[in-house]
Amino acid sequence: MTAKPKVAFYWCSSCGGCEETVVDLAxxxxxxxxxxxxxxxxxxxxxxxxxxDAMPDRSIAATFLNGxxxxxxxxxxxxxxxxxxxxxVAFGSCSHLGGIPGLANLFDRESVMRTVYLDSPSTAxxxxxxxxxxxxxxxxxxxLPAFHNTVRTLDQVVEVDYYVPGCPPTPRILRTAIxxxxxGDRPAVGAVLAPDCALCEECPRKxxxxxxxxxxxxKRPQDLLIDExxxxxxxxxxxxxxxxxxxxxxxxxxxxxxxTGCGGPTSRVQEQGAKILSCLASLVExxxxxxxxxxxxxxxxxxGTFYRYALAASFLRRKTLPRVQVST
Amino acid sequence: MRNRQLIHAPEPHxxxxxxxxAFFCNWCTYLAADLAGTSRMKxxxxxRVIRLMCSGRVDxxxxxxxxxxxxxxxxxxxxxxxxxxxxxxxxxxxxxxHLLQRVLRQMGIEDDRFRLEWISAAEGDHVRSxxxxxxxxxxxxxxxxxxxxxxxxxxxxxx
Numbered sequence: 001m002t003a004k005p006k007v008a009f010y011w012c013s014s015c016g017g018c019e020e021t022v023v024d025l026a027x028x029x030x031x032x033x034x035x036x037x038x039x040x041x042x043x044x045x046x047x048x049x050x051x052x053d054a055m056p057d058r059s060i061a062a063t064f065l066n067g068x069x070x071x072x073x074x075x076x077x078x079x080x081x082x083x084x085x086x087x088x089v090a091f092g093s094c095s096h097l098g099g100i101p102g103l104a105n106l107f108d109r110e111s112v113m114r115t116v117y118l119d120s121p122s123t124a125x126x127x128x129x130x131x132x133x134x135x136x137x138x139x140x141x142x143x144l145p146a147f148h149n150t151v152r153t154l155d156q157v158v159e160v161d162y163y164v165p166g167c168p169p170t171p172r173i174l175r176t177a178i179x180x181x182x183x184g185d186r187p188a189v190g191a192v193l194a195p196d197c198a199l200c201e202e203c204p205r206k207x208x209x210x211x212x213x214x215x216x217x218x219k220r221p222q223d224l225l226i227d228e229x230x231x232x233x234x235x236x237x238x239x240x241x242x243x244x245x246x247x248x249x250x251x252x253x254x255x256x257x258x259x260t261g262c263g264g265p266t267s268r269v270q271e272q273g274a275k276i277l278s279c280l281a282s283l284v285e286x287x288x289x290x291x292x293x294x295x296x297x298x299x300x301x302x303x304g305t306f307y308r309y310a311l312a313a314s315f316l317r318r319k320t321l322p323r324v325q326v327s328t
Numbered sequence: 329m330r331n332r333q334l335i336h337a338p339e340p341h342x343x344x345x346x347x348x349x350a351f352f353c354n355w356c357t358y359l360a361a362d363l364a365g366t367s368r369m370k371x372x373x374x375x376r377v378i379r380l381m382c383s384g385r386v387d388x389x390x391x392x393x394x395x396x397x398x399x400x401x402x403x404x405x406x407x408x409x410x411x412x413x414x415x416x417x418x419x420x421x422x423x424x425x426h427l428l429q430r431v432l433r434q435m436g437i438e439d440d441r442f443r444l445e446w447i448s449a450a451e452g453d454h455v456r457s458x459x460x461x462x463x464x465x466x467x468x469x470x471x472x473x474x475x476x477x478x479x480x481x482x483x484x485x486x487x
Contacts, residue, residue: 274388320436
């Protein structure tokens with residue numbers, strides 16, 4: 001009997017929802033374990049880093065790594081798994097595009113630390129203690145991984161072969177991705193393993209999207225009773241569908257909520273945020289500066305809205321702050 | 329790996345010369361710049377002009393990419409409202425300009441680095457005054473130092 005190909009799952013800066021997708025494969029996971037051996041999966045199996053260290057280079061057929069890269073340890077593990085794997089797959093929005101953790105790129109390390117360890121109302125830290133990378137105690141030195149100033153996507157740290165989009169990817173997307181990778185006919189390296197068209201293409205409300213559309217003001221989901229049949233853009237909601245990759249079967253729209261863009265851009269687009277900005281701005285009704293401004297005031301947080309999952313992967317990557325701190 | 333090349337940062341002793349990328353529409357502003365040239369008007373040599381068919385063709389991606397690749401300022405020039413060769417293109421540019429300006433502000437890029445101007449084919453002198461004014465304002469702001477591009481890129485290259 002020939003050995004089954006090895007597969008690994010790992011978790012960096014993310015919420016754990018992508019691991020949940022693996023669990024949500026339900027019975028289908030049995031078919032997968034038929035075909036592959038799970039060699040490393042810290043969230044579920046008791047393998048340690050030493051086991052990975054001991055593996056020969058490129059001996060893991062594919063590693064599915066979810067989460068952005070924010071700490072030194074995550075960077076180290078990304079490099080180690082890259083070295084040990086034949087294919088490295090960025091799994092989920094955070095490793096693909098930075099995801100929600102990437103929004104921390106609107107701040108710097110110091111302000112993140114201050115908020116978490118000093119300013120948040122639930123914090124009691126009178127001595128003002130912050131995490132240190134090294135701490136001496138009775139002649140022993142304890143260490144913690146350094147916290148980077150900037151959140152990075154996986155492919156800004158190591159070479160990535162494939163991407164599985166979504167926050168989290170649906171079990172169906174994951175199943176299809178694994179089948180694609182196990183099959184002989186792999187797509188070109190760098191491909192995103194999901195349909196290469198905009199979400200509007202698979203939206204159940206597609207037919208209610210008018211030929212031309214102009215938006216007098218933008219609304220947020222809590223501002224109105226959302227009609228369950230008509231295109232969300234026609235209702236003035238910021239729906240990221242036109243600039244987001246399909247594949248999720250329009251799950252959010254099925255739940256009567258606008259798309260927030262977790263699928264990332266299609267292959268023809270470099271920056272998702274710029275594209276949805278372009279699309280929505282051109283739909284604004286007015287032609288006068290003051291009126292345009294008034295309409296745009298109804299989008300209170302443009303970066304948080306248009307770059308919700310892709311700030312770390314954007315052209316500018318992070319907010320430019322006057323003081324430059326080099327991460328160690 | 330998705331990393332960009334490091335941008336050449338000027339040495340402290342070098343005098344700062346702003347690099348400004350200008351997107352001019354084919355029908356008005358580009359002709360105005362041409363007129364400024366044939367009329368031998370002198371203006372700051374800091375602008376790299378890119379001709380597009382319409383200011384409405386300026387994809388916000390172009391502007392962000394210009395900044396990411398080392399522009400200290402970006403200028404868009406189009407036909408006056410009502411004069412667009414394609415009827416509506418400059419209005420689309422106007423709306424995108426306002427929204428993109430808000431995004432840039434959130435990203436820590438000063439308003440004076442991004443500018444939209446309506447300049448008709450007859451206004452060669454306006455090209456001169458707009459460019460001179462923008463170069464001076466950007467010069468006063470100093471070079472755009474994107475820390476997303478420098479600090480982490482340096483670290484990525486170093487290890």
